[in-house]
Structures are given as C-alpha cells and as structure tokens.
Amino acid sequence: MRASNDGLWDWDLKTNKIFYSDRWKKMLGFNEDEISDTPDEWLSRIHPEDHDRVRASIDAYMEGTTSHFEIEYRIRHFNDNYLWMMAKGLAIRTPSGRATRFAGSQTDVSERKSNEEQMIYDALHDTLTSIPNRTLLLDRIRQSLVRRKRYPKTSFAIIFIDLDRFRLVNESLGHIHGDELLQLISARLKETIPISDTVARLGGDEFSILLQDIDSVTDVEVIAKDIQNSFSKPFFLGDREVFASASMGIAHSDNDYKTPEEILRDSELAMYRAKRDGKSQSIVFQPQFRQSSLSPIDLDTDLRRALDRDEMELHYQPIISMRDRTISGFEALLRWSHRSRGVISPNEFIPLAEETGLIYDLGQWVLGKACKQIAAWNKSKKKEDQLEISINLSSRQFSDPNLVEGIVENIEKSGFDAEFLKIEITESALMQNAQRSVSMLNQLKDLNIKVCVDDFGTGYSSLSYLHTFPIDTLKIDRSFVHDMSRNFRNMEIIRTIIMLAHNLKLDVIAEGVETREQDAQLSALGCQFAQGFYFSRPINSSDAALLIQQNHQW
Known part of the structure; x- marks a missing residue:
C-alpha cells in the first residue's frame, strides 16, 4: 500500500545512475520519459535552502557516520511550485562498509507540513485581524533586547494603544461592526509605520507597536502623533462614518529593560496615565508611574474586565506517559497577566472569582479555550495518538447546577471528542456532598468524560467511596512526591496509592516531579503518568504546539 503512494528510487553508486519509478516522476508532474537516470534530476530540484542539508545527510549516511537516512525537504514540481517530501533510504554495503547501492522512497508530506505551519501561524497571530498577537510581539521584543545587549547603541520603543470609547461602537452598532472597526484600525496602523516594525493586537481594543532603531523618545512621539492624525480620518462601516481616537503610552529601551514583559508593562502604565489625563493623547513612561498600587476593589473590578481585555491566558503542562515517555496530554492552567501588576497568582484571583460569582464565566472560558485548542492539536492525529486535556474544577464550579450543560456546550462548539476531556476535582469537593457528587459524576461519565481525583491523599475522603464514585484517575499530590526520596513514609504512601489504583483499575498521575530520581522511583513503582518541572513547566x-510537533520523548 505504501509503495503505491510513494515514489521509489534505486541509486547504483558504481555507475552513478538512479532508477526513478513512474510514481516518483508523477509526484513531480513529469511523464516517464521526461526524467533521465542521473542524480542531478533529484538533487538539482531540491530547494536552495534545503540542498546542502540533504547533500550532507546523504554523505553522512554513505560514510557511515549516521545509522539511517531519513530527511524532509522541499523539491520543485514541474509547475515550479515546491512540495514537501520525506525521503527514506537504505544502503547495501560491502564487507568493508563501502556503500554500493542506495535505495529508498519519497513521500509527499506537503499537507502535514502545511497543517503544521498553519498551526504555528495561528498560535502567533490574532484571529480577527491576522496581525501578530501578544505571543509573537513578546518574542520580537525579546529579540530586540538580545540585539541591544549585543549592540548597545541600538534602541527600540513600544507604543501601547487603547482605543477611546470603543465600547460605544459595540453597544450602538453591534459587535460585528465593532470587529470590522478593529480590522480597519489594524490595517491603518500597519500603513502608518515602517514595514520593518510590528503592529500587534493584544486583545479587545488594545494594540501595541514595536518600533525598531528609534534614536530618541521624540521620534516615537512624532510617530504617535502620526497615528493620532491617521485616526482623524473616517472609518467606513457600511454606510456609516466612524471616527476613532486612542490613548497611547510610550516606553523606550533606554530604561535598560531585562524582559519584554517589563517594557510592555511600562508602556501600558503610560497609556493609563494618558487615559486618566484626558484621553486622545500619548504620554511617555516615567519611573514614578510604577508607584500606584491596586486595592482589593480595583482587583475585583479588573477581574470582571480581564476576559474582555484578553488578559487571561491558558498555559499547558505536559502529562507524560511513563510507558513510552511521550506526551499523553496536558493540564490546562489559567494565568492572569494583569496590565499593571503583571502575573497574578491563581491562588489570589480564584478565591476572589468564587466570592464574586465570576468563577462560572472563568470556568466556561477555560473549557471553551482548552477544548478548542486540544481539538486543533488532535485534528491531524490518529485516533490512538489523540491527546487528553485535563481541566480543574473548584468546589464552587462543581456545585453549579449548570456545570454539565456548560461542558456540553463547549464540547459541541469546539468539535472536540468528549472522551479526551478529563475533569479534575479535589477530594474535598467530592466529599462535600457525596450523594450529589455521584449524580454529577454519572452525568459526566454518560458523556464519556473522564474524571480525576486531584491532590489524592491530602483530603478526608473515605476510601470506601472510591468504589462508589465513577472515577478514572487518581492524582498523587505533589507534597508526597517532593520528599519521597528522603521520606520513607511518603514513599510508602505513594506505593499504597498506586497499588490501590491498580486494584480498582484506575490510572495514576504523579504531579510535582522535579528530579530524575523521583522519575525513576515512580516508574519503578508502576505509576503510569507524571507531570512536573522535570519534564516541563x-x-x-x-x-x-512545538513540543507536539517535535514528538518529544523524555
């Protein structure tokens, strides 16, 4: 079956002639008599950026310095487009090791490569406007910092832009026209600045511009004024003319920043000052802007607006299969990048969300985002290679009567297969109302959703309930793993939990694995899965996405 889809080749190294199968030729758009039997028919068509790499790989295999030949590269089709191919080959050698014949196949992997490239592009660009997102902006700022460290005379600046009264557009004209205005504004910003600079959408109505090779703050202020002037020209939304203005904050690299987050934070603080002082203006950052602090009331207010501002972000910690040392799934973890305070710990804002009732909205956002992301990652994977996503539920979320309905809604929206969703709930949350927990868990199981007892061993649950609760996985709390190498009691607790889980036909995940020794001990004890800084933060x-693409093994 494979041979019918792949192009075959057979290289006689003595005569330096290659037999190319008809399929090999057709893959490149040629008829049988249009390709001769020389190596140049193959090698000359390889993309210039890949040619030396392919040649070096062939030479290394021929010389015996590598044990196998397998490489992906671009090759020119008859129509002058390039296809991605994967070539595999095997040499026949004399007793002395000299290769006399080299045969193999080429497989068209263009579709997979295109999907991978699209996945990476989507991860780095804003869905609505197609301009860079926060992730790509931070990466480019990071590159600018490295360049400045190497060449101290180079400089750059950030302009943080927040549209004034944008909410009025959404409220009066609707979100469709609001989105259209954001697209028009992103296009106009790109027209206003040099092509070598970066315009990014940070979320909501916030944009940021990275300006390279800026000599002084005065030069940045001139560009900010040009942007403000460009906004004075109307934007056409259907048959309506709309005018925009923006509050802008400027931060220059002369402040000797160490991380991209620092300069972005300071530009945002300057933007806040511009908005406070009357809007529709730009203000340059001053160190004293950092002195303002947030009260609990401010934090509550900002938490309510965090989703609208796109300040919430999911991070993903790989869960590793101890059997084959590959990624079996991820745990989705919520992060809040506050515009002035930086990253706020979930330990601080999750209790606040529960107190204010915002936990349901946050939970729905996490479910929707995580399901959509894992569905995208699983799209090109075989059924047996599908990744799981684990999502934590607080006790307040678990007691919400609309929980199952919300989960179903997000699964349907994302097109995600429910059997690859795992809900993590603590022992304490389950035991608050055991009878109700059984009912809720049964509803989840009816949807093929897996259930994991989080922080197992730290709560007050009765082991008898493990027979009652329809659960799939026990997660060993990090407090046991942390000291297992020195604390015999912790080691025995972990051994007991693993034996208990195996007897009940449950999987076991150990969290908080930080050392090679812990990894080896857990593997020896029969733990099926693990996660922790030893594998990945x-x-x-x-x-x-890059880890998945690399098919990394630990």
Whole structure:
C-alpha cells in the first residue's frame, strides 16, 4: 500500500545512475520519459535552502557516520511550485562498509507540513485581524533586547494603544461592526509605520507597536502623533462614518529593560496615565508611574474586565506517559497577566472569582479555550495518538447546577471528542456532598468524560467511596512526591496509592516531579503518568504546539 503512494528510487553508486519509478516522476508532474537516470534530476530540484542539508545527510549516511537516512525537504514540481517530501533510504554495503547501492522512497508530506505551519501561524497571530498577537510581539521584543545587549547603541520603543470609547461602537452598532472597526484600525496602523516594525493586537481594543532603531523618545512621539492624525480620518462601516481616537503610552529601551514583559508593562502604565489625563493623547513612561498600587476593589473590578481585555491566558503542562515517555496530554492552567501588576497568582484571583460569582464565566472560558485548542492539536492525529486535556474544577464550579450543560456546550462548539476531556476535582469537593457528587459524576461519565481525583491523599475522603464514585484517575499530590526520596513514609504512601489504583483499575498521575530520581522511583513503582518541572513547566500554546510537533520523548 505504501509503495503505491510513494515514489521509489534505486541509486547504483558504481555507475552513478538512479532508477526513478513512474510514481516518483508523477509526484513531480513529469511523464516517464521526461526524467533521465542521473542524480542531478533529484538533487538539482531540491530547494536552495534545503540542498546542502540533504547533500550532507546523504554523505553522512554513505560514510557511515549516521545509522539511517531519513530527511524532509522541499523539491520543485514541474509547475515550479515546491512540495514537501520525506525521503527514506537504505544502503547495501560491502564487507568493508563501502556503500554500493542506495535505495529508498519519497513521500509527499506537503499537507502535514502545511497543517503544521498553519498551526504555528495561528498560535502567533490574532484571529480577527491576522496581525501578530501578544505571543509573537513578546518574542520580537525579546529579540530586540538580545540585539541591544549585543549592540548597545541600538534602541527600540513600544507604543501601547487603547482605543477611546470603543465600547460605544459595540453597544450602538453591534459587535460585528465593532470587529470590522478593529480590522480597519489594524490595517491603518500597519500603513502608518515602517514595514520593518510590528503592529500587534493584544486583545479587545488594545494594540501595541514595536518600533525598531528609534534614536530618541521624540521620534516615537512624532510617530504617535502620526497615528493620532491617521485616526482623524473616517472609518467606513457600511454606510456609516466612524471616527476613532486612542490613548497611547510610550516606553523606550533606554530604561535598560531585562524582559519584554517589563517594557510592555511600562508602556501600558503610560497609556493609563494618558487615559486618566484626558484621553486622545500619548504620554511617555516615567519611573514614578510604577508607584500606584491596586486595592482589593480595583482587583475585583479588573477581574470582571480581564476576559474582555484578553488578559487571561491558558498555559499547558505536559502529562507524560511513563510507558513510552511521550506526551499523553496536558493540564490546562489559567494565568492572569494583569496590565499593571503583571502575573497574578491563581491562588489570589480564584478565591476572589468564587466570592464574586465570576468563577462560572472563568470556568466556561477555560473549557471553551482548552477544548478548542486540544481539538486543533488532535485534528491531524490518529485516533490512538489523540491527546487528553485535563481541566480543574473548584468546589464552587462543581456545585453549579449548570456545570454539565456548560461542558456540553463547549464540547459541541469546539468539535472536540468528549472522551479526551478529563475533569479534575479535589477530594474535598467530592466529599462535600457525596450523594450529589455521584449524580454529577454519572452525568459526566454518560458523556464519556473522564474524571480525576486531584491532590489524592491530602483530603478526608473515605476510601470506601472510591468504589462508589465513577472515577478514572487518581492524582498523587505533589507534597508526597517532593520528599519521597528522603521520606520513607511518603514513599510508602505513594506505593499504597498506586497499588490501590491498580486494584480498582484506575490510572495514576504523579504531579510535582522535579528530579530524575523521583522519575525513576515512580516508574519503578508502576505509576503510569507524571507531570512536573522535570519534564516541563506550564508553557503557552505556541510552545506546547512545538513540543507536539517535535514528538518529544523524555
């Protein structure tokens, strides 16, 4: 079956002639008599950026410095387009090791490559406007910081832009016209600045511009004024003329920033000052702007607006299969990047969300975002290779009567297969109302959703309930794993939990794995899955996509 889809080749190294199968030729758009038997028919068509790499790989295999030949590269089709191919080959050698014949196949992997490239592009660009998103902007700022460290005379600046009264457009004309205005504004911003600079949408009505090779703050202020002037020209939404203005904050690299988040934060603080002082203006950051602090009331207010401002982000921590050392899934973890305070710990804002009743909206957002993301990652995977996503529920969420309905809604919207969703609930949450918990868990199981008892061993549950609750997984709390190498009691607790789980036909995940020794001990004890800093910290979606693409093994 494989041979019927792949192009075959057979290289006689003594005569330096290659037999190319008809399929090999047709893959490149040629008829049988249009390709001769020389190596140049193959090698000359390889993309210039890939040619030396392919040649070096062939030479290394021929010389015996590599044990196998397998490589992906671009090759020119008859119509002058390039296709992605994967070539595999095997050499026949003399007793002395000299290769006399080299045969193999080429497989068209263009569709897979295109999907991978699209996945990476989507992770780095704003869906609505197609301009760079926060992730790509931070990466480019990081590159600018590295360049400045290497060449101290180079400089750059950030302009943080927040549209004034944008909410009025959404409320009076509707979200469709609001989205259209954001698209028009992003296009106009791109027209206003040099092509080498970056315009990014941070979320909502907020944009940021990275200006390279800016000598002084005065130059940045001139560009900010040009942007404000460009906004004075009307935007046409259907038959309506709409005018816009913006509050802008400027931060220059002369402040010797160490991280991209620092300069972005300071530009945002300057933007706040511009908005406070009358809007429709730009203000340059001053160090004293950092002195303002947030009261609990401010934090409550900002939490209510965090989703609208696109300040919430999911990070993903890989869960590793101890059997084959590959990623079996991810745990989705919520992060809040506050515009002035930076990253706020979930330990601070989750209790606040529960107190204010915002936990349901946050939970729905997490479910929707995580299901959509894992559905995208699983799209090109075989059924047996599908990844699971684990999502934590607080006790307040678990007691919400609309929980199951909300989960179903998000699964249907994302097109995600429910059997790859795992809900994590603590022992304490389950035991608050055991009878109700059984009913709720049964509803989840009816949907093929898996259930994991989080922080197992730290609560006050009765082991007898493990027979009653329809659960799939026990997660060993990190407090046991942390000291397992030195604390015999912790080791025995972990051993007991794993034996208990196996007897009940449950999976076991150990969290908080930080050392090679812990990894080896857990594997020896029969733990099926593990997660922790030893494998990977929680990472953003683009970094997680790269891990998946690399098919990383630990």
